[in-house]
Amino acid sequence: MILSLVKADFLKIKRKGMWLLCLIGPFGVVALQMVNYGVRKDYLFDQMDDRWLYYILNINTFTPLAIVLGIVILTSFMASIEDETNAWKQLVALPVSKRAVYLSKFTVVSCIVFLSSVLLFLFMLGYGLTLGLGADIPYLRIIEYSFLPFFAALPVLGLQLWVASVSKNQAIPVTLGAVGVILAYSAPLLPDWVIWKWPALSNDWDHSYINALLGIGFGLVLYVLGMIDFKRRDVK
Amino acid sequence: MEYIVETKHLTKSFGKEKAVSNLEMKIPKGEIYGFLGPNGAGKTTTIRMLLGLMRPTSGSVQLFGKDMKNNRIEILKNVGSLVENPSYYPHLTAKENLEASRKILNVPKKRIDEVLQQVRLHGVANKKVKGYSLGMKQRLGIAAAMLHQPELLILDEPTNGLDPSGIIEMRQLIQSLPKEYGMTVLISSHLLSEIDQMATRVGVVSKGKMIFQDSIETMRKFAQASIQVKVNDNEAAWRSLLANGQKADLGEESVTLQAEDDEQVAASIRYLVQQGFSIYRVQEEKRSLENIFLEMTKEEQAG
Numbered sequence: 001m002i003l004s005l006v007k008a009d010f011l012k013i014k015r016k017g018m019w020l021l022c023l024i025g026p027f028g029v030v031a032l033q034m035v036n037y038g039v040r041k042d043y044l045f046d047q048m049d050d051r052w053l054y055y056i057l058n059i060n061t062f063t064p065l066a067i068v069l070g071i072v073i074l075t076s077f078m079a080s081i082e083d084e085t086n087a088w089k090q091l092v093a094l095p096v097s098k099r100a101v102y103l104s105k106f107t108v109v110s111c112i113v114f115l116s117s118v119l120l121f122l123f124m125l126g127y128g129l130t131l132g133l134g135a136d137i138p139y140l141r142i143i144e145y146s147f148l149p150f151f152a153a154l155p156v157l158g159l160q161l162w163v164a165s166v167s168k169n170q171a172i173p174v175t176l177g178a179v180g181v182i183l184a185y186s187a188p189l190l191p192d193w194v195i196w197k198w199p200a201l202s203n204d205w206d207h208s209y210i211n212a213l214l215g216i217g218f219g220l221v222l223y224v225l226g227m228i229d230f231k232r233r234d235v236k
Numbered sequence: 237m238e239y240i241v242e243t244k245h246l247t248k249s250f251g252k253e254k255a256v257s258n259l260e261m262k263i264p265k266g267e268i269y270g271f272l273g274p275n276g277a278g279k280t281t282t283i284r285m286l287l288g289l290m291r292p293t294s295g296s297v298q299l300f301g302k303d304m305k306n307n308r309i310e311i312l313k314n315v316g317s318l319v320e321n322p323s324y325y326p327h328l329t330a331k332e333n334l335e336a337s338r339k340i341l342n343v344p345k346k347r348i349d350e351v352l353q354q355v356r357l358h359g360v361a362n363k364k365v366k367g368y369s370l371g372m373k374q375r376l377g378i379a380a381a382m383l384h385q386p387e388l389l390i391l392d393e394p395t396n397g398l399d400p401s402g403i404i405e406m407r408q409l410i411q412s413l414p415k416e417y418g419m420t421v422l423i424s425s426h427l428l429s430e431i432d433q434m435a436t437r438v439g440v441v442s443k444g445k446m447i448f449q450d451s452i453e454t455m456r457k458f459a460q461a462s463i464q465v466k467v468n469d470n471e472a473a474w475r476s477l478l479a480n481g482q483k484a485d486l487g488e489e490s491v492t493l494q495a496e497d498d499e500q501v502a503a504s505i506r507y508l509v510q511q512g513f514s515i516y517r518v519q520e521e522k523r524s525l526e527n528i529f530l531e532m533t534k535e536e537q538a539g
Binding site: 001004005007008011012014015016081084085086087088089090091092093094095096097234235 | 284287288289290291308309310312313315317319320321322323324325326327328332335336337339340341342377380
């Protein structure tokens with residue numbers, strides 16, 4: 001049942017520009033560094049001995065922003081496709097459980113954001129190679145900074161999807177999302193428990209995997225809470 | 237009797253207001269059930285509860301003899317529905333819209349062409365639904381409801397937005413369903429004339445309460461003719477009829493006889509003539525179903 005729902009959801013996002021968004025996100029993040037390194041490459045090379053690490057950290061200043069913004073747009077899009085003609089009622093009147101409907105939406109958004117992470121990995125590695133940052137390519141670190149922000153952002157995904165799918169007015173999740181993007185941007189100023197800080201992969205323990213694990217754990221909690229609330233509500 | 241739909245003490249409140257109260261709906265197999273009521277009487281709320289979209293505040297819904305609460309998915313496999321305004325994905329074509337439901341219902345692909353043919357949308361199947369007229373969207377909704385050949389079809393105001401020829405087509409389609417596929421159909425409407433032409437059973441709801449539920453023939457029996465008599469002095473004629481022990485009502489311009497057969501009418505007229513009244517007109521007036529419907533819902537509102 002869940003597989004056919006996911007397939008149907010992928011059909012519904014056709015022609016909505018969501019795949020384009022999936023491409024633009026990671027491309028934009030790397031493109032900003034193209035400008036940065038294009039203008040002042042020599043200066044940036046002098047900043048740190050490990051040129052690869054410095055490059056990756058530069059990329060990572062914008063990844064959390066892009067990921068949070070992407071999640072806000074995608075979740076709100078997913079909900080608005082059903083909201084537009086109140087297709088929720090038609091969808092829920094089909095022989096499917098409401099839990100599966102919610103899980104399917106969550107899966108589709110996760111898939112798109114995950115694909116963005118794959119693209120980010122490719123773009124980051126590709127542009128890095130053209131810069132001549134050194135022969136010793138830190139693959140593991142590139143993987144870390146491509147995929148861990150995605151897992152660390154799962155609580156944001158859970159929260160945004162919850163608010164988007166139960167709000168009649170998409171202005172509510174978008175407003176919340178805008179606040180989230182600002183918080184993600186001010187990550188260094190925030191305490192570790194703020195979920196919008198997690199995609200930046202910085203914490204007091206200096207282990208980025210902690211953010212990813214926290215993200216998966218707390219993301220799961222928010223997902224379950226959202227699903228229970230979605231199931232409990234009457235469909236108008 | 238085998239009931240496809242049976243609700244018991246079905247109640248739904250929004251805050252303090254009861255949208256549906258103690259509703260007992262019974263739909264036997266193979267019937268076309270007309271669900272009638274003025275706007276805001278609770279028809280759509282009831283239908284939403286039948287489909288499990290809303291949870292009843294109290295009472296139960298049984299479809300195919302199974303309780304909705306515990307068998308929702310199993311029940312919905314055999315139910316097709318169109319609730320209120322048609323829902324669709326405007327950026328997709330009619331085919332893609334149906335495909336989105338087909339994937340979930342798991343029926344063969346050829347059903348899409350079949351239902352599009354049935355609602356006569358096959359010519360525009362590859363156009364985006366965005367550009368459809370309201371009537372076309374409505375037909376697409378009906379096509380989606382019939383995709384999996386359900387045993388029970390629930391249509392909420394299905395002729396909304398259709399042009400006259402579309403309404404006739406839709407009526408013929410709906411009437412053919414019980415005969416050809418053994419379907420049971422529930423149609424809601426606020427127009428009695430529409431239900432009158434299609435339904436075999438009627439349920440009338442007003443202010444959330446079922447005020448009438450029986451076959452359409454029984455409802456038509458209420459439509460007995462009455463005899464109106466116009467005389468030179470209506471009030472005096474009415475009084476003398478009553479004094480003589482004959483039932484009559486005083487209208488604004490005439491006296492209405494509550495006669496059960498022709499002989500009684502003759503007797504009343506003869507009596508009036510003997511009393512010296514000038515009789516201008518004696519005419520028969522049939523009460524239309526429309527009037528009965530209005531009276532039923534009015535009584536409910538007054539009470």
